Amino acid sequence: ETPSADDAPQLRHDIATVGVVGTGTMASGIVEVFAKAGYDVVVVGRSDDKLAGVVKGIEKSLDRAIEKGRLDAAAKEQVLGRLTGSTSREALADVDLVVEAIAEDLAVKTELFGDLDRICKPGAILATTTSSLPIGDCAAATKRPEWVIGMHFFNPAPVMKLVEVVTTEQTLPEVDETTKALCAEVGKVAVSCGDRAGFIVNCLLFPYLNDAVTLSESGVALDEIDAAIKAEANFPMGPFQLLDVVGNDVSLAIQEELLKEFGEPGFEPAATLRDKVAAGELGRKTKKGFHDYS
Ligand code: 3HC
Numbered sequence: 001e002t003p004s005a006d007d008a009p010q011l012r013h014d015i016a017t018v019g020v021v022g023t024g025t026m027a028s029g030i031v032e033v034f035a036k037a038g039y040d041v042v043v044v045g046r047s048d049d050k051l052a053g054v055v056k057g058i059e060k061s062l063d064r065a066i067e068k069g070r071l072d073a074a075a076k077e078q079v080l081g082r083l084t085g086s087t088s089r090e091a092l093a094d095v096d097l098v099v100e101a102i103a104e105d106l107a108v109k110t111e112l113f114g115d116l117d118r119i120c121k122p123g124a125i126l127a128t129t130t131s132s133l134p135i136g137d138c139a140a141a142t143k144r145p146e147w148v149i150g151m152h153f154f155n156p157a158p159v160m161k162l163v164e165v166v167t168t169e170q171t172l173p174e175v176d177e178t179t180k181a182l183c184a185e186v187g188k189v190a191v192s193c194g195d196r197a198g199f200i201v202n203c204l205l206f207p208y209l210n211d212a213v214t215l216s217e218s219g220v221a222l223d224e225i226d227a228a229i230k231a232e233a234n235f236p237m238g239p240f241q242l243l244d245v246v247g248n249d250v251s252l253a254i255q256e257e258l259l260k261e262f263g264e265p266g267f268e269p270a271a272t273l274r275d276k277v278a279a280g281e282l283g284r285k286t287k288k289g290f291h292d293y294s
Helices: 025-036 048-067 073-081 106-119 135-139 173-185 201-217 222-233 239-246 248-262 271-278
Strands: 017-021 040-044 083-086 097-100 125-128 148-153 162-167 189-194
Touching: 017 025, 025 040, 025 048, 025 073, 025 148, 048 073, 048 083, 073 083, 097 106, 106 125, 106 135, 125 135, 125 173, 135 148, 148 173, 162 173, 173 189, 201 222, 201 239, 201 248, 201 271, 222 239, 239 248, 248 271
Parallel strands: 017 040, 017 097, 040 083, 097 125, 125 148, 162 189
Antiparallel strands: 148 162
């Protein structure tokens, strides 16, 4: 059956203002996505410095777009004018949707969801961009689990088209539908996923990345593996380049969630991945991961 326009998800709830919690790579990218699409965005971070960092990153990205002739100075000011920063979560009281992009730590996230439940207005959609933790656990930290959903963006969020929309058994159908319609409005492609480890993409991607690490442990050079995959599969990056973009800490956390859910054989994180994390060689963000960026 061919989908018709009538089948496209509709915005069942008005979304005008979006809250983003976090100031890291994913949070910044997500703020940029919504602000560029015309939404007012309230960014909540732990310090004014971190909030300033988000604005600086977005400015840099907009400047790049100006250089390439895709944006003018007035449009840049409009996008920046849609951003409001706050170090207080209370600033989220009136937003229509919150996307949480803080640390991949369940205790940290459930504490936040408890707060969002207390602070956000009724009818606000509470979303998490977690890549490795159950959406159901975030939902269970609130008294409104039917309003909680996963919106899993990919890195770099302003560029990658995909958003995995993850529902639990409790998520209201209209929350799912609004979230998918919103993805389309901001230029993304939404796919539906159940609340299982790795959702769709990471469930397939991380065993491959982990296998690449194991292959390198057997003596094959990183650059050769990267070059082989780029040329053969036409991927924009080889596995080690991609691990360095994702961050080895994030990759290890995802691999461990896959191991927990699917067990052996094959899901045990490669020893070198653990070593990299222990050594603080997390990838581009620390200037050293599998490759060197200093
Ligand atoms: N923010 C905003 N824009 C960015 C950006 C960023 N961080 N990084 C790149 N861009 C833009 C550039 O401005 C450029 O835009 P233009 O072509 O319109 O001028 C465009 O993206 C291409 O960038 P570059 O020319 O600088 O470089 P590349 O062509 O090498 O592209 C890349 C960079 C988009 C990162 C590309 O290498 C790529 O697609 N890599 C794979 C990324 C990927 O697979 N991500 C998914 C990881 S898994 C994940 O996130 C899941 C999680 O749970 C772990």
